[in-house]
Amino acid sequence: MRENESLRRSLRDQHPIAAAEEVGDEMADWEARASSDGLHKSDAASYPESSMDKMQEHWERVYGSKALDQVSWFRPHLETSLALIQRAAPSLSAAIIDVGGGASTLVDDLLARGYGGITVLDVSNTALELARGRLGLRSQDVHWLAADITKADLPDRAFDVWHDRAVFHFLTKGEERLEYVRRVASAVKPGGHVIIGTFGPGGPSKCSGLDVVRYDAASLHREFGSRFRLVHSSEELHHTPSGSTPQFLYCDCVLEQ
Ligand SMILES: C[S@@+](CC[C@H](N)C(=O)[O-])C[C@H]1O[C@@H](n2cnc3c(N)ncnc32)[C@H](O)[C@@H]1O
Secondary structure: OHHHHHHHHHHHHHOHHHHHOOOOOOOHHHHHHHHHOOOOHHHOOOOOOOOHHHHHHHHHHHHHHOOHHHOOOOOOOOHHHHHHHHHHOOOOOOEEEEEOOOOOOHHHHHHHOOOOEEEEEEOOHHHHHHHHHHHHHHHHHEEEEEOOOOOOOOOOOOEEEEEEEOOHHHOOOHHHHHHHHHHHHHHEEEEEEEEEEEEOOOOOOEEOOEEOOOOOHHHHHHHHOOOEEEEEEEEEEOOOOOOOOOEEEEEEEEEOO
16 A cells, blocks of 8 residues: 555654654344445445455545544444553553554543553544544654554564454454454564454444454454453443444453463
């Protein structure tokens, strides 16, 4: 992705410190809302394997056409994620990556708590620009990466905490999940935490019009394997702006030393 490279370059220029560490459905109701997420019916399916550009286009269209507080995954604050991150990383110097962070306010809340080593990665440039615009000057304290997480080039053993809310569940193909887990295993420090939020077993089968895989704690843990020790799992009903309550699962695993 040439744009990613130029974004990374401009971030490097603006961010000497970050540069030094360069990191580098329910159902019918839910699906009806997919179209209100700015989608056309023909988009409401998982994309063919080769069309990652379409996947990116999908997310650019969503972020370009919907108010941030109207997308189905919106919450004013990601309270559960924040609590899990704070428990996993009591030190404010912890290196934290929010994978598929989109335009969520998690980064704002982490900055407000004093965390200094935050990276936000998303496949949508539009989402990252929205978050950066909202943060203003404070955005300079964050390392932004526009990339597809199944292809991203991340540094080894760089992160104390890997956070992902509602991204891994879009990986419906085994190879994509393998690429994802490979990156977690290399980019997270031994002893570091991997906090993942997906739709739970009682959750919808689609999100933003795309097919998702639903997990319980055991099946999600299986995707990551025995190198990851499950230390916490919980379920939550998320109240969407349109009033439905999809079930989420959160797991926190520690990467064994
Ligand atoms: C349902 S939204 C969740 C956003 C945010 N995590 C939250 O909880 O508010 C999914 C996000 O993942 C991003 N995304 C989807 N597939 C991705 C991929 N393969 N690599 C990186 N980001 C991805 C989308 O652009 C979008 O911002």
